[in-house]
Amino acid sequence: EKRIHLKKDTPGKVYAKDITSDSQITVLNPDHPIATLDKNGKLDMEMIVRNGRGYVPAEKQEIEGESVQMIPVDSIFSPLEKVCYHIEKTRVGQSTDYDLLVMEMWTNGGITPEDGVAHAAKIVKDHMQIFINFDEEPEPVQPQIDEKKQKVLSNLSKSVEELELSVRSYNCLKNANIQTIAELVQKTDSEMLKTRNFGRKSLNEIKEILEDMGLHLGIKLEEDDLKQITQARKKKEVEADVEV
Template structure:
């Protein structure tokens, strides 16, 4: 459905303020919007950002010398409750699925901090200066932690449902990578009319995901849920759905427009981008046709780059090794170019 032809005012664009954009903060503006849509979209995206994005967190802790949460540990300033509270403040990023085990072993005197945690290459501690415990002279602090991916808030009771070894204490987990979201709606002008909306959003993340990626993921989640309410479609929508389905087979019922994007939009490292260029990978459709093993055979392309790109593709609803109908991709690309040309005229 072409909403512009039906008189709807759609936003010209939505963009982040590049001057203030960081890996943990972003200010997004979308305008102009039909009156009321600023609040509608702002509320929806804000709720999804705070509750539905995937992140990683500690789910259980085992501290040598502690039988339960009310225990105290010899020569350690904090009791177990305070230590667990400090551990829950750790911000974590995982590059793989499944459970990972992290360990700590520190001798006093001194402070135990996030950088003392021993993890494998698939896990990053994003706030290494986070205090965990304070040790007196002669104290030895040993701990083991389970780290997993999840969404939103999960209570210790739910984390207990997994079979835990003796001495392992389940903790509350906050998986959401988004720490805070503000939004407000201002007046926007279109010609002489001033009753349109201008949506402004501020997003703070923990660094495991950028504000841009967070908003993209939230928008994708909202879009996927809205599709179920398309109970009746006009001929234009039905024709597009049918042609898109034929183009991608059974794996994806709707053509994914991300396939037409340039790989430049993936925010790759210089090394990874050069690998793509040398392998003649120009758009994302070229990329997803390759299998993971094929990508690893690319000169100078390593496992770390593979995992980063894999995560980006998953956020777009794509993955490696997809079967792509090149005829359909070319047809959609041509249609996109025509649309841009018509808008320009």
């Protein structure tokens, strides 16, 4: 998840190329119009961008620290803009009764058309796999290992001691019975500030360290994530006992 900014106070059209962000963000359609400002118009926006799949309506968007100033919008994550096909007659050797499939695909630049076709074919193959052998038990689908998610879950299973916080911040977490990073990130800013002897300085310290780990406060963890975090923590405890 990243935050990008759009700020303009001159009259005229506002385009996607006016968005400012870090080097990790690339605007694929810089000439896409966003708004038009008159001579007195000003536009100052902060936008949240994240990876996703398919279509997500505005009401399903999960926004950390949601406020009245935050406007959720529909998201279309598909890199495909248009697809069409037609069938032509073709000749193979001396035979002229073959069909030729001609496909056309337009993307937004996020992937190539070749990759788009390959990915779509894989989805169809996976869905149709069950019909190949009716009498055989379908092989269980092995979940793909998301290395990025595994790294996040590994960090969440760590003890808050591993954050190397100042003595004051660590003692505040200890007094609040916050033992793991997973327990910590589920807290919001306001909840943390209600902790005894926990001030803004400690809050900023924790947020900076979490940001370096790709984490932040106010994360809503799913039940499956919590189970994996618990399993990872138990595994670490067993490994620690073996080392001792």
